[in-house]
Amino acid sequence: MNTIISTHNLSKYFNGICRVNEVNLTVYEGDIYGFLGPNGAGKSTTLKMLLGLTKPTKGDVIIFGKNFNKNRQLILSQTGSLIESPSYYGHLTGLENMRILQRLRNVSTKNIQEALHIVRLENQQNKLVKHYSLGMKQRLGIAMALINFPKLLILDEPTNGLDPNGIREIRELIKSLPQRYGITVLISTHLLSEIEQMATSVGIINDGKLLFQGDMDLLKAKSKTYISIKTEDNKLAKKILLPKGYEFNQNNDRLIFENLTDSHIAYLNKLLIGHGINVTRIEEHKKSLEDIFLELTGKERSL
Structure with a gap:
C-alpha cells in the first residue's frame, strides 16, 4: 500500500x-x-x-x-x-x-x-x-x-x-x-x-x-470476552480448578476466565457444585472499545 x-x-x-x-x-x-x-x-x-x-x-x-x-x-x-x-x-x-x-x-x-x-x-x-x-x-x-x-x-x-x-x-x-x-x-x-x-x-x-x-x-x-464466576468459597474453588488445568485470575471476589466455551462453563459449574461449592454468579463480560480507550488514555481523563 x-x-x-x-x-x-x-x-x-x-x-x-x-x-x-x-x-x-x-x-x-x-x-x-x-x-x-x-x-x-x-x-x-x-x-x-x-x-x-x-x-x-x-x-x-x-x-x-x-x-x-x-x-x-x-x-x-x-x-x-x-x-x-x-x-x-x-x-x-x-x-x-x-x-x-x-x-x-x-x-x-x-x-x-x-x-x-x-x-x-x-x-x-x-x-x-x-x-x-x-x-x-x-x-x-x-x-x-x-x-x-x-x-x-x-x-x-x-x-x-x-x-x-x-x-x-x-x-x-x-x-x-x-x-x-x-x-x-x-x-x-x-x-x-x-x-x-x-x-x-x-x-x-x-x-x-x-x-x-x-x-x-x-x-x-483487544475487546476479548471473559467470564467471571463468584462462589461462596473461592479459596476451595481454586484448589479444585487448578489441578484440572483451568487458568484464571482473581479480581476481588470473582474468578476471571478467558476463552471458555459454553460446554466448558457448564462443566465447570457442575464440577464446583459437585464439590459442594455454591456458585452464586456466572457472568459474561466484554471490553468495549470505550473501555480500551479509557485504559490507554487513563480513566481519570474525560472524553
Whole structure:
C-alpha cells in the first residue's frame, strides 16, 4: 500500500511544555484514519503541523512521499482541510464563499455544485452564511475542503454542531470518499462511537504521545470476552480448578476466565457444585472499545 502520510518523531513544544511528543503517524492510501484522543491530547496541534499551520519543534512530515518543507505548495494543492472551525465571510452567501475558494483553487464550477450537493447545502447556497446554523456552517467548511476533490482530506472534529441526522450524513459521506473519489481521509475526534463506525485505521493519542496505531480490527481484537464466576468459597474453588488445568485470575471476589466455551462453563459449574461449592454468579463480560480507550488514555481523563 502507498503511504500518504508519515511523520518521524514529530514534536511540538510551547513555552517549554511538550504538546506533541515524537509522534510517528502512518496513513495509507484509501484509509479512513481515525485520530482519537481526549480534548487537549495533541490532535489539533499534530494536524496543524501536517498542514504547515504550526512549525514542528523537531521531526519530519512526509506527505505523498515528499518532504513537506521542500514541497509545501505541491502538497497543499492536493490536500483539503477543515481545522477546528470553518472560515467564511458571513455577509456573503454559501455559493459566493465557494466561488471565492474556486478562484483560489482554480477549479471548475461543477466542483462547487458537486461539493455543495455532497454536504446537502445546494438548497441553502443562496442564503447568507451569517444566517446559517452551526451545523450548516460546519457542512460548508467540509464543502470548501472538498472543492478541489483532493487526494488527502484532513478533518478536525467535523461533526461539531451537527444534530444526530447531520452526524449520520457526514459519517456516510466520509465513508464514501475513498471508494467514490479516491480520497484518503484523516479525521480527528474525541467521539469513539463515530470512529468505530467509519474508520479503517486508528491512532490513539494522549498527553502528546501516540499510544496505539493500527487497523480498527486490531483494536477490536483487544475487546476479548471473559467470564467471571463468584462462589461462596473461592479459596476451595481454586484448589479444585487448578489441578484440572483451568487458568484464571482473581479480581476481588470473582474468578476471571478467558476463552471458555459454553460446554466448558457448564462443566465447570457442575464440577464446583459437585464439590459442594455454591456458585452464586456466572457472568459474561466484554471490553468495549470505550473501555480500551479509557485504559490507554487513563480513566481519570474525560472524553
